[in-house]
Amino acid sequence: MTGPVWTGLPVAVAGLGVSGISAARVLHGLGALVTVVDGGSGPGLEARAAELRALGVTVRLGDGDSLPEGTRLVVTSPGWPPSSPLFAAAEAAGVEVWGDVELAWRLRAPLASTGEPAPWLAVTGTNGKTTTVQMLASILTAAGRRTAAVGNVGVSVLDAVLAEEPYDVLAVELSSYQLHWAPSLRPYAAAVLNLAPDHLDWHGSMEAYAADKGRIYEGNVVACVYNLADPATEALVREADVEEGCRAIGFGLGSPGLSNLGVVDGLLVDRAFVPDRDKNAAELGSVADVHPPAPHNIANALAAAALARAYGVDAAAVREGLRAFRPDAHRIAEVGVVAGVTYIDDSKATNTHAAAASLAAYRPVVWIAGGLAKGAAFDDLVQGAAERLRAVVLIGEDRGVIRDALARHAPDVPVIEAAEGQTGAVAMTEVVRTAASLARSGDTVLLAPACASMDMFTNYGERGDLFAAAVRELANS
Known part of the structure; x- marks a missing residue:
């Protein structure tokens, strides 16, 4: 549907959040007859509704279940689950x-320049999507391409495709929610970084979650990039219907085999996008070019490099782009060193898979964990990290689930529960001081909660900011 077909087309937009408002504005500008539906109410929604109504968009609050009469297309916000009555x-x-x-x-x-739309280099996975997409955008920029990190990060994907000055290529972060509702998406190349249970309440099962992640490979033109350490990602490649000539490209932390990217003697190496790859390889940079050089972040860098190489970027631009990149706040960010103890903010580690990757980067660790567990189990996480733990400081509503896993799999590790009944800065000050009392010089105090934050903090960003503030206060005390 493009061009004049939009004029007069009755479209329902589900959700009055950021993506819903963006879709409503775009569709209205195309001439569609737009009705926005949202089951919520309140002053915030009323204010957003008033702005859209001023443009001539119909907004219906308090009823998100009924399909407006005459609707010919529904455009949904990503968070609306498939089970919503509106979709039935x-x-x-x-x-x-x-x-x-x-x-x-x-x-x-x-x-x-080409007569074709700008290609999409797409990334999904349970963890690491944002970092990988931002690394990819940095590499593409270093190669002289006009690009942006879009989707769940940076510029909205709608704004990107409608930009007045077109982009040459887009680095696109896609969630399982977005992929579920994108049946015709066909990226130029795509990567699935990893798969672990997440959002199962939305998808209904692990199988459905994985299937939605796997949609990113459909119709790939040049490369399906998968994680050699995660067989589930390779299985998705095998199941995908791709363009003839599209290749499966693996990435991993070991020496790369044929058609893979990997690491040799501290160097990032490409044996996929080189002539005579059975005999030759290309050096793309070094582990020291990746910030921070934690194992999971090196894997992210290799995935970004694979997508860039699939697009035709040379090795020098990969190195330059990785050197220029710095991760967003709250992603394994060092916030201070006090009395020989390093304090790391990985508040973005809101599930067990992310926390496991963070814990694998340090030893010995005083681990700050807990919050809203979202139904997760912690046995595998604790079992894998037990030998790295100096001590654990537990916080939050669901701390008991982690405490029980620690009792089963790390019974000799000291566990202290802190900030019971407290929230915000007061809570985090106590947490940091408790962690400091358990740490020794050379240790790392790691905030990687493996849980959501909303029981004690506004969001993971506030949790990380208050952690950094408490570390600064500790340094000055």
């Missing part, structure tokens, strides 16, 4: 449901 009503009426990514894909315009 749409299916019964024979109405398609798209996400914001699908809408953006359909609205891509040809570039004057």
Whole structure:
């Protein structure tokens, strides 16, 4: 659906959040008859609704279940689960449901230079998506391409495809939610970084979650990039329907085999996108070019490099882009060294898979963990990290689940529960001082909670900011 077909087309937009508002504005600008539906109410939503109504968009609050009469297309915000009654009503009426990514894909315009829309280099996975996409954008920029990190990070995907000055290529972060609602998406090349149980309440099962992640490989043109350390990602490649000539490219932390990227003597090495790859390899940089050089971050860098190489970027630009990149706040960020103890903020580690990657980067560790567990089990995480733990400081509503896993798998590790009944800065000050009392010079105090934050903090960002502030206060005391 492009061009004049939009004029007068009745479209329902599900959700009055950021992506819903963006979709409503774009569709209205195309001439569609837009109705935004949202089951919520309150002053914040009313203010957003008033802005859209001023443009001529119909907004219906307090009822997100019913399909507006005459609707020919539903465009949904990513967070709406497939089980929503609105989508059942749409299916019964024979109405398609798209996400914001699908809408953006359909609205891509040809570039004057090629006559084709800008290619998408897409990334998904349970963890590491944002960092990898930002690394990829840094590499593409170093190669002289006009690009942006888009999707769940940076520029919205709709804004990117409709930008007044077109992008040459897009580095696109995609969640399982977005992939679920993007049936016609066909990236130029794509990567699945890893797979671990997450958002199962939304998808209904691990199988459904993995299947939605695997959609990113459909129709790939040049390369399906997968994680050699995670067989589930390779299985998704095997199941994908791709363009003829598209290759499976693995990445991992060991010496690379044929058609893979890996690490040899501290160097990042490509044996996939080189002539005579059975005999030759290309040096893309070194482990020291990756910031921080934690194992999972090196894997992220290799995945980003694989996508860039699939697009045709030379080795020098990969090195330059990785050297220039710095991760966002709250992603394994060093916030201070006090009395020989290093304090690391990985507040973004909101699930067990992310926390496991963070814990694997340090030893010995005083681990700060806990919050809202979202139904997760912690036995595998604790069992894998037990030998690295100096001590554990537990916080948050679901601390008991982690405490029980520690009792089973790390019974000799000291465990202290802190900040019971407290929130915000007061809580974090106590937590940091408790951790400091357990640490020795040379240790790392690691905030990698493996849980969501909303029981004690506004979000993971506030949790990380308050951790850094408490470390600074400790240094000055």
